[in-house]
Amino acid sequence: MPYSMTRWNNGLDEVEQVSADITDETNALPARYFTDPAVHEMEKEKVFGRYWVYAGHANCIPEAGDYFTRTIGDREIIVLRNHDGDIQAFYNVCAHRGSAIVEETPMTDPDNARRIQCPYHLWTYDLDGDLASTPRSFEEARLNPDLNDEDVPDLDAEENSLMEVHSDRIGPFVFVNFADDPMSLAEQAGKLKSELESLPLAEYELAQRIVSEVECNWKVFGGNYSECDHCQANHQDWVTDLELLDSELEVNDYHWVLHYKHREDVDDEMRIHDEHEAQFHYFWPNFTVNMYGTADGYGTYIIDPIDEERFQLVADYYFKDPELTDEEERFIRTSRQLQEEDFELVERQQRGLTSGAIAQAQLGPNEHTVHKLHRLAQTAYEA
Amino acid sequence: MPNHTHHTHHSQPAPFVATCPDCEIERSSESATELVAFYRRHHGHTGHDIVVTRADLEFGAALDAADGVAAVVDGLDARYGVDKHDSTESGTAGVPIGIVVAAMSERGFTVGETLEEIADVRMTGALYEPRDDHLAAF
Numbered sequence: 001m002p003y004s005m006t007r008w009n010n011g012l013d014e015v016e017q018v019s020a021d022i023t024d025e026t027n028a029l030p031a032r033y034f035t036d037p038a039v040h041e042m043e044k045e046k047v048f049g050r051y052w053v054y055a056g057h058a059n060c061i062p063e064a065g066d067y068f069t070r071t072i073g074d075r076e077i078i079v080l081r082n083h084d085g086d087i088q089a090f091y092n093v094c095a096h097r098g099s100a101i102v103e104e105t106p107m108t109d110p111d112n113a114r115r116i117q118c119p120y121h122l123w124t125y126d127l128d129g130d131l132a133s134t135p136r137s138f139e140e141a142r143l144n145p146d147l148n149d150e151d152v153p154d155l156d157a158e159e160n161s162l163m164e165v166h167s168d169r170i171g172p173f174v175f176v177n178f179a180d181d182p183m184s185l186a187e188q189a190g191k192l193k194s195e196l197e198s199l200p201l202a203e204y205e206l207a208q209r210i211v212s213e214v215e216c217n218w219k220v221f222g223g224n225y226s227e228c229d230h231c232q233a234n235h236q237d238w239v240t241d242l243e244l245l246d247s248e249l250e251v252n253d254y255h256w257v258l259h260y261k262h263r264e265d266v267d268d269e270m271r272i273h274d275e276h277e278a279q280f281h282y283f284w285p286n287f288t289v290n291m292y293g294t295a296d297g298y299g300t301y302i303i304d305p306i307d308e309e310r311f312q313l314v315a316d317y318y319f320k321d322p323e324l325t326d327e328e329e330r331f332i333r334t335s336r337q338l339q340e341e342d343f344e345l346v347e348r349q350q351r352g353l354t355s356g357a358i359a360q361a362q363l364g365p366n367e368h369t370v371h372k373l374h375r376l377a378q379t380a381y382e383a
Numbered sequence: 384m385p386n387h388t389h390h391t392h393h394s395q396p397a398p399f400v401a402t403c404p405d406c407e408i409e410r411s412s413e414s415a416t417e418l419v420a421f422y423r424r425h426h427g428h429t430g431h432d433i434v435v436t437r438a439d440l441e442f443g444a445a446l447d448a449a450d451g452v453a454a455v456v457d458g459l460d461a462r463y464g465v466d467k468h469d470s471t472e473s474g475t476a477g478v479p480i481g482i483v484v485a486a487m488s489e490r491g492f493t494v495g496e497t498l499e500e501i502a503d504v505r506m507t508g509a510l511y512e513p514r515d516d517h518l519a520a521f
């Protein structure tokens with residue numbers, strides 16, 4: 001077995017693409033992909049513009065007309081429930097002259113509208129996106145001496161609808177995709193779809209959202225989430241109840257799972273899945289489902305980039321009742337402790353990457369989940 | 384490069400600190416304007432308001448505590464609005480919005496309340512932006 005060698009920025013070493021073979025020394029994404037502003041801009045299109053990205057939770061918009069907004073990269077969308085009870089997503093952009101229509105409306109504080117109306121010139125859209133009405137000034141030409149009213153073309157409702165964004169669901173989780181002709185969500189999700197749909201996720205309500213800003217590239221945190229080699233040394237309180245050596249890291253095409261066995265079994269009421277373990281699902285590019293196995297509920301993370309060296313961790317916690325019990329608050333506090341411990345680690349790693357010494361790091365043999373993350377990023381960049 | 388810092392990286396306290404009372408998340412920065420950016424990002428995901436808990440203002444104490452936002456901007460302009468490199472022909476480059484937010488926090492306003500107040504007063508014509516996120520009084 002040849003020895004592995006880190007590639008330094010020393011004028012001698014060269015970086016290479018992420019090797020498909022994890023035993024190769026070039027098994028990690030070159031460091032500049034974690035520090036370069038141009039990469040951040042590129043990812044808006046090549047990552048967040050082409051893959052299925054989590055938009056929000058269907059239970060937050062239960063009634064027709066309920067909606068929230070979400071910004072992904074530079075794209076701002078409206079996610080709403082239509083009169084048929086289906087969820088659709090549209091660009092938050094008026095078909096008239098391109099104005100943003102509704103104000104920023106987070107999922108935690110959704111709004112309701114009978115119709116979507118642009119405040120600029122009052123073009124109004126039905127909940128299915130079709131243009132419902134325009135003011136009379138768009139139907140006649142009384143201010144324009146060069147036109148007669150009969151010269152004014154009719155505005156077709158469908159041809160002038162809001163621009164729809166592909167959307168689909170896994171249980172209550174709503175995903176969107178900005179590509180013209182994307183692969184299906186089912187294809188990207190693989191077995192994640194059947195696994196999550198076998199669980200009663202829709203029976204749980206959003207009880208708490210905590211958003212933290214962290215000073216590292218989003219992929220640094222994604223990599224940290226995806227392995228637990230760091231847990232023994234850095235999450236000492238949490239790992240006392242786990243059998244880390246019995247853990248399994250399962251890797252699929254766009255999704256990987258960390259299974260952590262509990263040292264002493266937990267009541268069935270404290271898990272929403274059958275296996276006696278904690279399950280952490282990472283779904284490329286930036287969504288996770290966290291089932292700790294010690295609470296009757298689940299959590300999700302959105303790892304939302306701000307720029308090349310900062311991201312927001314949007315942590316949502318779901319329980320049967322949105323009013324938290326004392327026990328559930330303690331559970332969230334434990335989760336927060338894990339986050340803070342991880343934030344310290346990932347900010348430390350970003351400082352090292354930003355210093356410019358390293359050109360291409362290397363991954364260990366049990367960091368195959370991180371390897372998958374890096375391989376997917378490279379594939380996206382090359383597409 | 385983004386202008387921001389984090390408390391874990393610096394032994395000296397940052398001059399500007401803000402917190403979300405709902406999330407108990409704190410943000411520190413060398414730049415008051417970064418706290419406004421923090422508010423906008425955080426509010427966008429949560430709807431939560433942000434409170435400035437520390438603001439080292441060079442000129443804030445000289446202002447009248449009863450001043451409204453337009454008077455605060457006017458009072459800060461002599462110190463913060465003069466920028467020889469960026470100033471416009473009218474003589475002011477405007478007060479950074481973060482400085483206004485910090486000064487208003489000493490009057491009990493949250494970040495969201497100050498931004499709302501600024502928007503309301505701008506609509507009366509009494510405030511304008513000589514450049515983005517900088518305010519001047521008319």
